[in-house]
Amino acid sequence: MSDAYTWLCEKVQHHLDVIYQGVEIPQSSEEIAKSLINTMRLNEVSTKQMPIPHQNHWSEEDIVLITYGDSIESETQSPLVTLHQFLNKYVKDTINGVHILPFFPYSSDDGFAVIDYSSVNESLGNWLDIKSISSNYKLMSDLVINHCSSRSAWFDNFIKCEGTGSDFFFTVDDDYDISQVVRPRTSDLLRETKTAEGIKKVWCTFSHDQVDFDFQNPKVLAAFVLIIRQYLDHGVRIFRLDAVAFLWKKSGTTCINLEKTHEVIRLLRTLIEYAQNDCIIITETNIPNRENLTYFGNANEAHAVYNFSLPPLLVNTLVTGDCTYLKNWLMSMPPAQNGTTYFNFIASHDGIGLRPAEGLLNEDEINTLVNTMQSFGGMVSWRTLPGGKQKPYEINIALFDALKGTTKGADTLGMERFICAHEIMFALEGIPGLYVHSLLATGNDYERVTNTSQNRSINRRRWNMAELESQLADNTTQHSVALSRINHLLAIRINQKAFHPNATQFTLQLGKNLFGFWRQSIDRRQSIFCISNITDVEQTVVMSDINLIGTDCWWDLITGDEIILDHSDFILAPYQTVWISNTCTV
Template sequence: MHFIVKHLDKIKQIATELYGPVETEKFLTTLKDLLKTHQSGNPPVNPVRKELDESDLALICYGDNFRSTDISHLQSLKVFLDEHLAGLISLVHLLPFYPYSSDDGFAVIDYKKVNPDFGDWADIKDLHQNFELIFDAVVNHISAKSHWLREYLNGNPDYSDFFIDIDPGVDLSEVTRARVHPLLTRFEKAGKPVHLWTTFSEDQVDLNYQNPRVLLEVIDILLFYASQGARIIRLDAIGHLWKRIGTSCLSLKEAHQIVQLFHLVMDLAYPDVLLLSETNVPFRENLSYFGNGQNEVQMVYQFALPGLVLYSLHRSDATALMNWLKTVPPAPGKCLYLNVLATHDGIGVRPLEGILSDPEIAAIADNIAQTGGYTSSKKSTDGSLCPYELNSTYYSALATFQDESLNIRKYLASQAILLSLAGLPAIYIHSLFGTENDCDSARTTGQKRSVNRRKFNLSEIRGILSNPENRMTKIFFAYKKMIEIRRQQRAFHPKGSQKVIPIAGEVFSILRSSPDNLESILVLINMTPEILPVALPENVFQSKNKIRNILTDSPVQVRKEIEMSPYQVLWLKGQK
């Protein structure tokens, strides 16, 4: 009881700062009713959930990544996962599977329905039988085709102030933009023009969190997702939630306070559900969403990682990557980093700010262009355009050699870095296969991001994976082997320690240790296409005569140095 009272007092304190005492009393009354509904009417979907450990990996995918003529898309996904990834992947991040009008799901029409083209809630429940689930809460904005916006434009008082109407003459030049389209979009409300805030597109209309009723609606959605089995809820574009004219309108104090309210509410109703922030911002700003380590999200993306790994492999030099890793603090308390190299979006450029110079970032963009990818730009406060994200599959971004076997080795080296780091690895579905750029889809849709969003027929992917000579097959089964080995190593626990071991610029080298320090693995990755002699560091192993490479389950003979083949990966473990 003391726990509940303490949380409600904290909620009241934050809400009062945001909305004042009168509105807060109304807010609390409705919130308590919501909590009673979920605490009494929705028993936990999975009442006993272990903490995430080395056996956990996440797969990022769309609900329609796999299609079949005789079953739903979600059922096709389940068939693929059960056939190929059961026992290897523990979490499935289902990108928005709700009815939508654009942006491949991120312009949500109805938050509580499953897109009928994908399946239904029964399909989600079936998927949850073998996998924990990650749901997207796309709650910075909603589709222009949604019931909420339609009722607002019709003048329904229940939806008044659900959106942000701004005089187009107001100076909004300080707002941090993610796109180049106009920030305000004109609509007709009861026969009169209104200009609504649309951060991402004219079809994605920002919600007004200065209206506490909007916050209550969103809290109800988060609780609903938890009741449907979400283990992790990803808070999409969460840094844009609160707008204040004359500021960047990004990562404002009030946005953090809203996240704190989400945390407190989930802690009361579904304490085992974790929150994940999605913020395409510079590294240090991204870490701020941990709050004090106990009061905001429990998971934060390592969005600097994709660009740094690309840069390092392009240059055959891991120095910049390892220098950055030295600055990454351990995730506080029970919080975790979520490590990715590729997602449904592009490779973010802003997280590299302050880590790489502008010419170094431009060099990555040049390499992307040379391998058939694209650069998406944003408008700066001075009106100029600058890179915002790079659009390419991760394999294509690295495939710079005529020799396919060397491209495969280079690509798998990048994925081994992902699997080796402290935190929870999340693998985009196309990374499992090393899919090439889908430039045809990008041209057809007019969307650069489509280059990395290919869909498969279930029979098509089965045919590919039945051919041992196919490049995608080689990558898929080599990747699965690394995952299988990783899951068995306590040293790869997401909360285990991570130490950069300086050896040479051409070698990615870190020491991972289990939380109890009883097991350690030295990770060595040759970042070059050359044979490389490498001297093992002193004092890592008790005896250099008892070292095994666990990837091949073979002893490593060490004299003064070892010889690493091009892009070779070694996970070295001392024998007792």
């Protein structure tokens, strides 16, 4: 037996011992470990080498486009085929990864109430379409691990009290203390469900159509390991663990971020790393910043965590013209050690989360941000606190409309403000995730909100491919301008070693109206000073504040212009960004 295989068996068993400590399970942890390892098709012959610790499976070339499988549709072919054609036509030279949001049969929440994890939604395409996309792009898929649809076969069996799934779901009795539970919804936590064995109270963190799994049952864990193996076989290389923070429950606690949840992630990382070493796990934990960072573990949990505090802080910066809070947050962020990184984004299929701004913006500042977004057509989703009080949970708005003005109102600088947001995000430490409706500068979709009665639909437009191509062919439309300018920025980014996700980052002190940071490549050969005017008036950058080395030549990578050091300062136009580098590689 190889040392690597022996270590794998011992490590998986240790994870299981921690997970099921104090829980009665039908098999020993050793037996469960062997079963999980077999499911991943790992054996003494194939397992010859242990994963190299602290290894980065990413570079400055990695950009992930976030999209639904049907964000772009055509009358003549399946949406996944249309998506693949769009990617190849418009972004193949600048974007190398794609996150296709849940592409499985579902009953609600635009895919996040999964009916069947093992098949592709027929309205989108099939597994061959998924495999085709994964052959050209790094494919990121959701593992909707906390809950599934109440219309799934598993939940049907739960109701019948027989067959696979009959014991998969978390239920409680009247003695279970739920008074401290933290969750992002206002609906009742428990759903009374009539089963063959009587009424059972089923736990529903998000909605009554999304029923939570019971991970105290090893069969649930085994089912998800089998799902992971299937996704690997179809080309998935990035796993997004959806809503994973809520996975483990314990009476009398918040039922969020519990230690056994972290241990489940460690177990999944171990199995995935041995099965496909270049795969990575990203945890989706829309929670306060300090809690979010715990999902790195000691470089043994998530390879990457969503940088959830970035969207509210960056939008707040650009609508107030004051970068104080963004700068303070950036200075507080620990550098991600090798083997881990941040996943940066400023727009998504959901909204601008406000929980990650807790402790970073005070209540008055959050209220001002909410009011400003509402004045630009945004909507607000709420959550219920212990005791019944409601609090804003997220702002639902398209990013292009979120940045159409400032706290003073809408103005004519919306596109410059919008591009500035991306110039900042693309330069930060971490892997950029770019939402398709930001790439295309899609505005608020009120018709879709009316049709679905869901606030989040405001930023989930479905484009007709012919209409979209017509818009993109006209270089005066906001969609064409945004695509062209974003592609220009990405073409620059992917050639800069100083933009490696783990390259050094240092926050610059340039006052409240200029936001800046310095990046240095891992080999220390390239430096880039990233400076943005985050206001609606001109700002002066004083050369002595950034201390460029006089023996080097310096260029603004965005314009290609050389920076003349004998000038004492230079002017940035409203929302202008410069990437000042000692090497000009474009």
